[in-house]
Amino acid sequence: MAIADNLHFFQQQLAGTGCRLVTVTKTHPVEKLREAYDAGARLFGENRVQEMTAKQPLLPPDVEWHLIGQLQTNKVKYIAPFVHTIQSIDSLKLLLEIEKQAAKHGRVVRGLLQFHIADEETKSGLSLAEAHEILQSEAFRALRHVRLTGVMGVATNTPDQEQLRREFRELRGYFDQIKAQYFADQPEFREISMGMSADYKLAIEEGSTLIRVGSAIFGTRQ
Numbered sequence: 001m002a003i004a005d006n007l008h009f010f011q012q013q014l015a016g017t018g019c020r021l022v023t024v025t026k027t028h029p030v031e032k033l034r035e036a037y038d039a040g041a042r043l044f045g046e047n048r049v050q051e052m053t054a055k056q057p058l059l060p061p062d063v064e065w066h067l068i069g070q071l072q073t074n075k076v077k078y079i080a081p082f083v084h085t086i087q088s089i090d091s092l093k094l095l096l097e098i099e100k101q102a103a104k105h106g107r108v109v110r111g112l113l114q115f116h117i118a119d120e121e122t123k124s125g126l127s128l129a130e131a132h133e134i135l136q137s138e139a140f141r142a143l144r145h146v147r148l149t150g151v152m153g154v155a156t157n158t159p160d161q162e163q164l165r166r167e168f169r170e171l172r173g174y175f176d177q178i179k180a181q182y183f184a185d186q187p188e189f190r191e192i193s194m195g196m197s198a199d200y201k202l203a204i205e206e207g208s209t210l211i212r213v214g215s216a217i218f219g220t221r222q
């Protein structure tokens with residue numbers, strides 16, 4: 001009941017905003033995912049390949065699986081048959097591996113470029129210069145089975161609203177610049193994935209199109 005109530009709360013918060021909810025299901029058992037599905041959740045986010053591949057066959061086929069955690073190239077093959085969007089793309093090497101594995105399944109996998117926006121060394125992601133380098137490469141332009149649809153970032157874990165706003169604006173600025181320079185003619189490049197349980201309201205105000213929410217729906221993780 002609580003899960004359904006929490007989801008309905010977010011569905012109401014997002015109504016009319018153009019922002020969608022990624023329900024972050026990491027660490028939670030499949031029964032909880034089913035409860036969320038029955039309450040209308042369709043975009044599910046997991047941060048570990050092994051956990052995602054174990055859960056995916058147990059949920060209905062219309063779930064969109066989003067990988068939101070760091071991805072090693074040697075694990076791409078396990079999710080290539082079904083993953084909808086890899087939100088954590090942080091290298092050309094990873095893009096090339098996704099291309100190779102998605103091609104084997106005749107699929108196009110969507111991806112977001114993950115940017116480093118937090119002032120914490122531990123949070124991964126690209127700099128703007130690194131992103132330009134990828135996007136200007138011959139290898140990137142040859143990709144056919146992976147399609148970039150936007151950007152993603154994880155803000156600093158802080159209650160400082162001004163800092164969070166600055167970081168979300170930074171990501172929004174990266175999106176605008178990349179969109180104008182490389183994807184102006186591609187309406188599919190439109191996602192700005194930012195905002196979690198603690199900071200989703202600010203993220204929506206700053207233009208988020210995908211909030212990634214776990215604990216505010218399922219309670220705290222073990």
Ligand SMILES: *Cc1c(COP(=O)(O)O)cnc(C)c1O
Pocket residue numbers: 024026047068069154196197198212213214215216
């Ligand atoms: C776990 C996780 C979330 C969700 O965090 P909550 O605070 O539980 O909402 C969002 N994004 C990423 C990348 C995560 O790893």
